[in-house]
Amino acid sequence: MNKNVTEFREYREKMNKEILSADNLVIKRLFNLDMKTYQDGELSAKTKEILGLVSSMVLRCDDCIKYHLEKCYNLKVNDAELYEIFSVANVVGGSIVIPHMRRAIEYWNDLKQE
Amino acid sequence: MNKNVTEFREYREKMNKEILSADNLVIKRLFNLDMKTYQDGELSAKTKEILGLVSSMVLRCDDCIKYHLEKCYNLKVNDAELYEIFSVANVVGGSIVIPHMRRAIEYWNDLKQE
Amino acid sequence: MNKNVTEFREYREKMNKEILSADNLVIKRLFNLDMKTYQDGELSAKTKEILGLVSSMVLRCDDCIKYHLEKCYNLKVNDAELYEIFSVANVVGGSIVIPHMRRAIEYWNDLKQE
Amino acid sequence: MNKNVTEFREYREKMNKEILSADNLVIKRLFNLDMKTYQDGELSAKTKEILGLVSSMVLRCDDCIKYHLEKCYNLKVNDAELYEIFSVANVVGGSIVIPHMRRAIEYWNDLKQE
Amino acid sequence: MNKNVTEFREYREKMNKEILSADNLVIKRLFNLDMKTYQDGELSAKTKEILGLVSSMVLRCDDCIKYHLEKCYNLKVNDAELYEIFSVANVVGGSIVIPHMRRAIEYWNDLKQE
């Protein structure tokens, strides 16, 4: 098991558990909706995860990128497709997206090494 | 021809022409790359336009949204798919995306009335 | 009735109705959650609307600002309080918030003239 | 003394001291104004710190969040109130706010352990 | 006198006057600091206005862009320099900056027609 992937997952899971245990209705429903959003529908789960990834990149949220990278990896997005998603993110969002692309590639490699 | 669609296109075209006539090499190449980004490749042009649309929504750029809406419309994105793109944009980007969704729907209606 | 206030409300209502009629489950629940968020709880509805207003200002969403301004107005936020909300928004978000403060004041005046 | 809290405070203090010693008039006045903004006025210091916190969350500035969390903690914001502030931040700013909420909860726990 | 330039100036002046008359100390000092920031110092006023312009472009604040464009125009920034500022803004901030560049060019033309 790759250490970076495991650490990310464990921290995420631990904190989500604490957040949900706080019993704030709005936050609980938001977490629930967040998962529902990426399920198969008119658009496939794969397309939706790609949408989640590109949105996370242009908004420059590293943890969100990691989360969607794992989903994309499991849904068989390949390397060439990944770089095309990155190309859209970089063109739309500019060179400030590049550092996030570097870390995304590093995490993508981590996912492969699992 | 719908007036809003025509006006948007004409203003965009007129200003792009003036910008490109200024002969700034970096800007000319960026404009060129911008078009290349959304061509068929590993991902289809349709998927890429959907990526452009969702990115424009979470970054809240109305003119970018209009541009990609027209491309999506021409590439046969249907209403149910459009709302799923919007659902991702709203979940990722929050309620500040809603006013842009309202204007996007309005423009989508304009595109249909052409 | 002030014309700007009426127009804003009517456009918002008309488009929301169309959006909700599309029957996208995620979007419908988000709209529902959005309202729930600002109800009396541990923090008063007034404090929550103030939070919604300052968030909308630093994120520079004019329509969101208008919406929360009306709520704040109905919940008896006074002028001096309003300017203190603006002062936080300007300090945190910088001078790019100023144009939104100008339009917010204009709309605040419109709300008073109703 | 919790190590994370101490380290954050010390780094912040050390760098602020160096920045202020550079004697740039605009920056010195900004730092001064920044403190003035959150003092008791028409709105209480507590309400203003809550405004500072929610603004920092939707703008996704971890260090700003930590700073306002400590102020909120000292001004007796309780856990249930904190989660309501988070609920507004998440609804307005979307799921990209979630990773910052996770880190905020972690730091909130650190503040309690002091 | 060009109508767009006049209208922008008059609205800005009118609202600033109202804002300052509200006598909020933080906002008054921020407005004062804002002007001080762009005065000749180690960097020339011209360089600082160029910095203000590029910052306003990547943050996509049309009114801020107009304000700095007028200052740049008065400080003799020429067309070729302007396009190089735009090229930095577009490369750093991505294609979402393009619609703001279009409107900036339009306003630049308005400033010349005065």
Added chain:
Amino acid sequence: MNKNVTEFREYREKMNKEILSADNLVIKRLFNLDMKTYQDGELSAKTKEILGLVSSMVLRCDDCIKYHLEKCYNLKVNDAELYEIFSVANVVGGSIVIPHMRRAIEYWNDLKQE
């Protein structure tokens, strides 16, 4: 050689090499354009790097800030000039820029210690 500077450079170089080896045409051209943007032209390379720095600060991209800080350092930007760039970034972008200024000063010190 300062360790922080060396590590930043090496990571950046290693990941850029991997990204470029993926042979995505759009990304390769963007990387190429990115370098072209900051070359001497109507505005000097020094002025352009200052523009790149201020843009990176208001957009709050730490890695972009480090990159442009090194360029500015090599092009003989002095401390007083640096603080004036920071003053513009802080006034335009607000107090959320301050944590990035702290880290920028720290890296600037690292660059001097090489």
